[in-house]
Amino acid sequence: MTVKQFLLAVAGTMILSAGAAAQEGKVELRTVVEKEQTTVNQEGETVTKLVPADKVVPGDVVIYTVTYTNVADQAVENIVITNPIADELEYVFDSAFAPGADISFSVDGGNAFASLDELTVNRDGQPVPASASDLTHIRWTLDGQLDPGAQGFARFRARLN
Amino acid sequence: MTGFLKKSGFLAIAALLSVISPVSGFAVGTTAGTDISNTASVNYELAGTPVTQQSNTVVITVAETLDVAVVLQSPQRTVSGGDTNVGLLFTVTNTGNGNEVFVLSVDNTDPADDFDPLAATPSIYFDTDGSGDLSVGDQPYTPGTNDPLLAPDASVAIIVLNDIPTGLNNGDVGRSALVAASATGTGAPGTLFAGQGDNGVDAVTGTTTALQQASGEYIVSDVTLNALKASTVIDPFGGNSPVPGATIRYTITVSVTGTGTAAAAVFNDAIPANTNYTDNSLSLNAAALSDQVDGDAGELDTSGAVPAVIVRLGDLTEADGDQIIIFEVVID
Numbered sequence: 001m002t003v004k005q006f007l008l009a010v011a012g013t014m015i016l017s018a019g020a021a022a023q024e025g026k027v028e029l030r031t032v033v034e035k036e037q038t039t040v041n042q043e044g045e046t047v048t049k050l051v052p053a054d055k056v057v058p059g060d061v062v063i064y065t066v067t068y069t070n071v072a073d074q075a076v077e078n079i080v081i082t083n084p085i086a087d088e089l090e091y092v093f094d095s096a097f098a099p100g101a102d103i104s105f106s107v108d109g110g111n112a113f114a115s116l117d118e119l120t121v122n123r124d125g126q127p128v129p130a131s132a133s134d135l136t137h138i139r140w141t142l143d144g145q146l147d148p149g150a151q152g153f154a155r156f157r158a159r160l161n
Numbered sequence: 162m163t164g165f166l167k168k169s170g171f172l173a174i175a176a177l178l179s180v181i182s183p184v185s186g187f188a189v190g191t192t193a194g195t196d197i198s199n200t201a202s203v204n205y206e207l208a209g210t211p212v213t214q215q216s217n218t219v220v221i222t223v224a225e226t227l228d229v230a231v232v233l234q235s236p237q238r239t240v241s242g243g244d245t246n247v248g249l250l251f252t253v254t255n256t257g258n259g260n261e262v263f264v265l266s267v268d269n270t271d272p273a274d275d276f277d278p279l280a281a282t283p284s285i286y287f288d289t290d291g292s293g294d295l296s297v298g299d300q301p302y303t304p305g306t307n308d309p310l311l312a313p314d315a316s317v318a319i320i321v322l323n324d325i326p327t328g329l330n331n332g333d334v335g336r337s338a339l340v341a342a343s344a345t346g347t348g349a350p351g352t353l354f355a356g357q358g359d360n361g362v363d364a365v366t367g368t369t370t371a372l373q374q375a376s377g378e379y380i381v382s383d384v385t386l387n388a389l390k391a392s393t394v395i396d397p398f399g400g401n402s403p404v405p406g407a408t409i410r411y412t413i414t415v416s417v418t419g420t421g422t423a424a425a426a427v428f429n430d431a432i433p434a435n436t437n438y439t440d441n442s443l444s445l446n447a448a449a450l451s452d453q454v455d456g457d458a459g460e461l462d463t464s465g466a467v468p469a470v471i472v473r474l475g476d477l478t479e480a481d482g483d484q485i486i487i488f489e490v491v492i493d
Contacts, residue, residue, distance in 0.1 A: 029216035058190025066201040088191040
């Protein structure tokens with residue numbers, strides 16, 4: 001094989017083996033998960049800090065942070081970031097945050113999105129307001145455009161069932 | 162889980178699994194070792210062209226929480242000095258989120274009681290047949306050999322046997338505790354056992370410290386059941402002569418003395434020879450009891466060679482006071 005073919009083959013292998021890596025694109029999207037750890041310091045004050053989520057047990061609160069960066073040489077528009085909420089996790093109300101973004105949720109696996117107070121689910125045939133455990137996805141819809149090199153983040157907290 | 166379990170103890174533990182029944186409706190959370198993946202996605206427009214991309218995937222693996230609950234199931238046991246193998250029933254429940262082996266022990270050293278029960282040998286049994294007390298098929302527990310392996314939410318019924326020392330006073334109380342400890346380890350909540358959870362995940366003690374105990378009580382009682390029988394004769398002529406045709410009214414006063422409970426006390430009195438029971442004459446505390454076997458507390462038992470009056474008095478204590486049983490017979 002030629003050197004070029006070899007390099008292509010190697011590149012292909014690398015993509016296959018790196019399934020957890022972010023996709024290449026004009027917007028770099030990175031997800032980090034951390035755990036809230038609450039301790040009481042020597043002054044008796046409660047201190048909450050973020051630590052790596054390497055030991056998570058039921059009841060723990062984890063924080064997902066999605067960072068987006070425009071790596072293109074021109075502005076991108078109409079940015080919408082969507083993150084699933086795993087079955088084992090329960091969204092912590094009012095924890096979704098992203099500067100300058102509208103936040104909406106889904107209760108049907110990510111098909112339809114609406115604000116929390118508009119979402120209902122059927123229980124015993126009756127529509128009732130969605131609870132935290134009903135939520136399957138969270139979505140941040142960003143205002144305006146993202147200039148080349150600009151960066152932002154979206155974040156939410158969830159409790160492990 | 163422990164390395165021990167994975168080696169020599171495994172067969173014995175596997176054999177025990179049949180006695181371990183899951184308890185429903187007791188949520189302990191996501192199972193240890195569960196991987197929770199998260200991948201965000203982004204949609205945007207670049208020069209009017211819609212683009213969709215995925216982020217990297219982050220995975221959190223649920224660690225194992227080590228938690229246990231021990232609950233006493235028996236009421237206070239009434240004993241006499243010198244009694245042997247008096248059982249207390251407990252349940253041990255795995256309230257953690259992983260499969261866990263628990264080591265059991267008995268602690269009779271409660272400093273606040275009046276006497277220390279003496280642990281029998283062996284002192285711990287699995288209530289294999291679920292009867293609630295020691296039965297022929299119940300398997301003795303040997304630490305390190307058949308430590309119970311419990312799935313999340315599963316529990317096992319345990320019987321603790323104690324002997325009662327002699328020379329005790331009426332009313333003395335002795336306590337016996339069943340202690341259950343996670344085999345992986347115990348400690349203040351958050352104590353880490355790196356890599357020692359299910360499938361090699363980390364194990365962390367939960368709010369129970371993975372070490373719990375519950376106590377049962379023995380109370381010494383020399384309960385005495387007293388019965389005093391009196392009779393009155395009423396002859397057909399208005400006198401008190403025991404002649405044929407005269408009625409004998411028996412009045413039996415039953416009472417309890419002592420601090421304990423006379424459990425399921427039953428009064429049984431044969432109808433005297435040469436007399437016949439007077440139909441519907443039986444009463445307890447002035448309330449009539451029918452002669453038939455039915456829902457009430459007494460009857461005339463005609464199944465034996467000699468008919469007998471039977472009255473079931475239930476659990477009697479000194480506080481219940483005198484129980485008055487009356488019946489009548491007629492002299493042949």
